[in-house]
Amino acid sequence: MSLYILRIDCPDEKGLVHKVSGVLYHHELNLIRNDEFVDRTHGHFYMRTEFSGECQEEKILNALHGILPDAVTISLTTQRPKNVVVLATKEHHCLSDLLIRNAYRDLNLNILAVVANHDVLRPLVEKFNLPFHLVSHEGMEREAHEAAILAAVESYDADYLVLAKYMRILSAEFQQRYSNRIINIHHSFLPAFVGANPYRQAFERGVKIIGATAHFVNEHLDEGPIITQEVIPVNHTKTWQELAAAGRDVEKIALAKALKLVLEDRVFVKNNKTVVFE
Amino acid sequence: MSLYILRIDCPDEKGLVHKVSGVLYHHELNLIRNDEFVDRTHGHFYMRTEFSGECQEEKILNALHGILPDAVTISLTTQRPKNVVVLATKEHHCLSDLLIRNAYRDLNLNILAVVANHDVLRPLVEKFNLPFHLVSHEGMEREAHEAAILAAVESYDADYLVLAKYMRILSAEFQQRYSNRIINIHHSFLPAFVGANPYRQAFERGVKIIGATAHFVNEHLDEGPIITQEVIPVNHTKTWQELAAAGRDVEKIALAKALKLVLEDRVFVKNNKTVVFE
Amino acid sequence: MSLYILRIDCPDEKGLVHKVSGVLYHHELNLIRNDEFVDRTHGHFYMRTEFSGECQEEKILNALHGILPDAVTISLTTQRPKNVVVLATKEHHCLSDLLIRNAYRDLNLNILAVVANHDVLRPLVEKFNLPFHLVSHEGMEREAHEAAILAAVESYDADYLVLAKYMRILSAEFQQRYSNRIINIHHSFLPAFVGANPYRQAFERGVKIIGATAHFVNEHLDEGPIITQEVIPVNHTKTWQELAAAGRDVEKIALAKALKLVLEDRVFVKNNKTVVFE
Amino acid sequence: MSLYILRIDCPDEKGLVHKVSGVLYHHELNLIRNDEFVDRTHGHFYMRTEFSGECQEEKILNALHGILPDAVTISLTTQRPKNVVVLATKEHHCLSDLLIRNAYRDLNLNILAVVANHDVLRPLVEKFNLPFHLVSHEGMEREAHEAAILAAVESYDADYLVLAKYMRILSAEFQQRYSNRIINIHHSFLPAFVGANPYRQAFERGVKIIGATAHFVNEHLDEGPIITQEVIPVNHTKTWQELAAAGRDVEKIALAKALKLVLEDRVFVKNNKTVVFE
Structure with a gap:
């Protein structure tokens, strides 16, 4: 079972943590560590999540793009040197x-x-x-x-x-x-x-x-x-x-x-x- | 509009972040800062959330108790000296x-x-x-x-x-x-x-x-x-x-x-x- | 018996530590702590000495001026607020x-x-x-x-x-x-x-x-x-x-x-x- | 011209700095850096001196032993790996x-x-x-x-x-x-x-x-x-x-x-x- 790192940054809006964590929850992934930060000066949201489990990367990315603002940057990688x-x-x-x-x-x-x-x-x-x-x-x-x-x-x-x-x-x-x-x-x-x-x-x-x-x-x-x-x-x-x-x-x-x-x-x-x- | 601090700790299980953030989202509260930690040695989950908005404290607490493990400790307070x-x-x-x-x-x-x-x-x-x-x-x-x-x-x-x-x-x-x-x-x-x-x-x-x-x-x-x-x-x-x-x-x-x-x-x-x- | 602080700075030359410590020794003063530094960039000597004993300040200052370079700065004070x-x-x-x-x-x-x-x-x-x-x-x-x-x-x-x-x-x-x-x-x-x-x-x-x-x-x-x-x-x-x-x-x-x-x-x-x- | 390091420790008494620096001065050595410390709890004196010049080690050591307490420890070395x-x-x-x-x-x-x-x-x-x-x-x-x-x-x-x-x-x-x-x-x-x-x-x-x-x-x-x-x-x-x-x-x-x-x-x-x- 691989360890994954999901990184998201986008303009801030209500419900982002709930939505992102929902995608992982519904795909039965194990959230290991989660960090978020909202830059109030620029109204920008940052999130980094470590999780493990059977991850269909394509599906996860599609699900996330479906619920997050258009201006989002998402990366999803396995932990590798x-x-x-x-x-x-x-x-x-x-x-x-x-x-x-x-x-x-x-x-x-x-x-x-x-x-x-x-x-x-x-x-x-x-x-x-x-x-x-x-x-x-x-x-x-x-x-x-x-x-x-x-x-x-x-x-x-x-x-x-x-x-x-x-x-x-x-x-x-x-x-x-x-x-x-x-x-x-x-x-x-x-x-x-x-x-x-x-x-x-x-x-x-x-x-x-x-x-x-x-x-x-x-x-x-x-x-x-x-x-x-x-x-x-x-x-x-x-x-x-x-x-x-x-x-x-x-x-x-x-x-x-x-x-x-x-x-x-x-x-x-x-x-x-x-x-x-x- | 008051600033609130929600503190939760309970045995760890899948979906806790999603569930807690969902309660706040559905009550249209503004999440300001969120911190979580899972102690893997003891399988225990800790979460502290700052939010603002019109908060009906009773309702929020009931909603949280309804979805979190029985062994949870919850505190919800306004920020005060x-x-x-x-x-x-x-x-x-x-x-x-x-x-x-x-x-x-x-x-x-x-x-x-x-x-x-x-x-x-x-x-x-x-x-x-x-x-x-x-x-x-x-x-x-x-x-x-x-x-x-x-x-x-x-x-x-x-x-x-x-x-x-x-x-x-x-x-x-x-x-x-x-x-x-x-x-x-x-x-x-x-x-x-x-x-x-x-x-x-x-x-x-x-x-x-x-x-x-x-x-x-x-x-x-x-x-x-x-x-x-x-x-x-x-x-x-x-x-x-x-x-x-x-x-x-x-x-x-x-x-x-x-x-x-x-x-x-x-x-x-x-x-x-x-x-x-x- | 008072505690004194002697501060000296002057152009560097050979024998300064020996000469200054000699004045104190010959007046039977108790050297408590001594710090020296030579700034090689500017060829300048700094010395700070704490001592105790029966100190005839005038005599000490005269003795020091007699053996140190003309361009010296000397201060001798008791320790006071x-x-x-x-x-x-x-x-x-x-x-x-x-x-x-x-x-x-x-x-x-x-x-x-x-x-x-x-x-x-x-x-x-x-x-x-x-x-x-x-x-x-x-x-x-x-x-x-x-x-x-x-x-x-x-x-x-x-x-x-x-x-x-x-x-x-x-x-x-x-x-x-x-x-x-x-x-x-x-x-x-x-x-x-x-x-x-x-x-x-x-x-x-x-x-x-x-x-x-x-x-x-x-x-x-x-x-x-x-x-x-x-x-x-x-x-x-x-x-x-x-x-x-x-x-x-x-x-x-x-x-x-x-x-x-x-x-x-x-x-x-x-x-x-x-x-x-x- | 070599760089030397002289280390001395002995029971404390009056005039030690004056005496040691005198030996170096009279042999026309260039004192580069001098550090002293008196441990008041144990009445013990420590001194480390860096100097350069034409150093006849035997003579210096004899001169130092002649004026320092019997219980002294002296080491004199060139700076070497x-x-x-x-x-x-x-x-x-x-x-x-x-x-x-x-x-x-x-x-x-x-x-x-x-x-x-x-x-x-x-x-x-x-x-x-x-x-x-x-x-x-x-x-x-x-x-x-x-x-x-x-x-x-x-x-x-x-x-x-x-x-x-x-x-x-x-x-x-x-x-x-x-x-x-x-x-x-x-x-x-x-x-x-x-x-x-x-x-x-x-x-x-x-x-x-x-x-x-x-x-x-x-x-x-x-x-x-x-x-x-x-x-x-x-x-x-x-x-x-x-x-x-x-x-x-x-x-x-x-x-x-x-x-x-x-x-x-x-x-x-x-x-x-x-x-x-x-």
Whole structure:
């Protein structure tokens, strides 16, 4: 008996919970967990339901479409590992954490390949018997390089792309191709310290807490919907390099937490924000 | 139009969400927020629903009892401040925080009176124009003193008793009279350091984090259902008195958070644990 | 036997710890705690020493000046409560926390008076038998109002001013008069969300952690040296008003922690940053 | 020019800081960072100094012994990676984190070998080209097995042993051989939940925060000196298996933080507690 995940979002109206739960009840499915949220600002309804049982997916979807508003988005899937392509540059800490988790099935994750613009992470990736694609940007125009990256990525059928400290900016076109399917880890507690070298910025500002932000990538750099944020206290004794070192552990934890949520279909994205059913 | 809170818990079975939401839908009530949880270990269902509308309470309750298992517990209330009697001894920090919050309506709280076994907090309580009852234990047997405390408490119609650093142990009889209605703040991160002077215990053990625990009181001292816990990092430089001072801020925050949850009817108690719909 | 606090900061050079500790040793003083820090970026040395004993202050200061660089700043004080004037507007939560701590001597704090531009906090302040000065800004030019505030403040001999949710901007002139002696609590995790209504900004950005920042006030609004920061996790279910309510507890804790540090002479300010010997 | 670390602990007396800093000053060494602590309960002095320069170690040590109390412990070392043997059983998460950090020199760590009582982690260790010793306990008496483990460990010249989820209890004799040199990660917020399956215990107690504790191992199981503790919030929705999964990230972070401190010679152990100069 499979485990299913049903996700619904639509304009809010009376009776939605009753109607949706009715479809599952009448098909004799076992509701395991149910989460709902109504965004009052936008009058929008979100629902995520885990259930098990003999599920005729077609019938369920038809029944739901018959009773829900036209503007509904419905997805119904079995719980399965998601296919991911990881993009990286030179820093290993987020990538190595993901490689270990992938090897031990700690997340709902199936890494298909790693694509990088430097070669230094190749030995790490090859330890784990995964394809490593070097797409160097040396001597290439930005557009040409991105096209080559895209070609490498598109040779796989990825549900999500993960930017594990990939230090190149992706064009709006690239992002739109993977709309709400690219997850980035930013090395600051956004919206503080957007842009380059946030740890040096944090050092110069003299903050007493630093952090990291995992977010979906959109066309505005560092401004995409936030999934998770993690912080740690720091003090005046730390150089910016020590802040960066301390931050690396926060980055990898924030990214792993965000991926756990996304890969278990717990995150809805709308209005540049996320609804997360933890 | 009032805001209502419906709380249901019962043995789990198929269709509960559908049935309950159906009653509200058919009475044309506006579901504002809905939380459910199924405890798989015990096969038990919990649901809390906020709704608004023209509610004929009798009818709703009858309709619900008609479709839910016999062993159900249902409560349906309007959102209103809860009446509380606070018990205290000599320490002011939790009490003063509650008095301020009460004065400014920061919590869903209506303090009726403070009952204490020492007189030192009287001036504080009287600043806020609340009744202060001294029930000294000097020269009294434990039973007689508790009877006097109980008499003072029972002269008020309290929904909950709050032990704001009340340093006397209450008998099982006393507790049963206010079953799941007495909230205590314990000055440790339970179950670490039960018993007397937990900060000195923490100092001697050399822990690197200390905490506080807000919990319902049951017949086993320091072992009641936990509502909230709060922690802060500490280090070797702190004396146990400094740990205690640092802990006081944690205690008052933990207690206030627990009260917010309880007084908004967000906490279910069963099997010596809590289900908390935050 | 008094407890003394010696604070030194000067350009770094070899032997400073040896020389300073030698002065104390030769005067047979009991070193209780010693903290040093060298800022390598600026080549600057900071030292704070607690000691007890028969201290001839003049002699100690002369001895220190004789062996330390000319550009040194030295202060030598007994540990005593610091005199503070609190500025407020309408919100009570930081002010009430300080009033309680003042009444119970929880901090090294002696509140002389509260100055406010609205009258709503008068009853609270008067409960604690402290002077309350209303300096309404109604119908006044900014300069005239600030002059009236300054007159009220200057009628007291304050070591520090505390802006406990005082919602008016102070001019550079005002600030320079109390250079590094005005502490503000900002309701965001600076440098995120400078400016007005940070909780609404945080809500709109969809952050997953909110915070508060206690800082010295300088001529650049919200950009003064940070003393302490505190954070709490939040999620998509919170309205911005609920974020603000949750934030209030963080604000009062951050302000109290900052004041504890400042009032115990643990904070040095230089280069728009703080060195904090916790 | 090397970086040196000088560690001193001895009964407290007047002038210790002055005397020690004098030795360094007169040898024209550059003091980089200095930390001191006096434990008033036991009248004991701790000092850790980082310095650089032309250091004649013999001379420095003689000079220090000439002026410090007889009961002093002094160590003077250059900053170098510490040699470590890791013991493990079946769980990978702490070990894999250390292997990655070792490979990338993230800590002051040089793993010599991994010794385990199961074979499942062999492929992981061999990915990183490190020796893996299987010492199965199958069909062996406890004493014989421990002797075999000890033999494997002693074939290396380890500064420290790290128990990275090694699930066998070590005898007092074993521990004494590596007194204050064995670091364990315990999967609870000690002293809560000593003994077996702490996550199940935490689940049954209904705690709202779980944690992990890195500590030196002594003859009393789970009671050795605590180095670091880490916590995360949990709630009623988590099964104990989910608590364990969430706890794994906390365990590996707590262990890595503890190792960073120990391997940088920042931790003193005395009276079953640690003094940590972070």
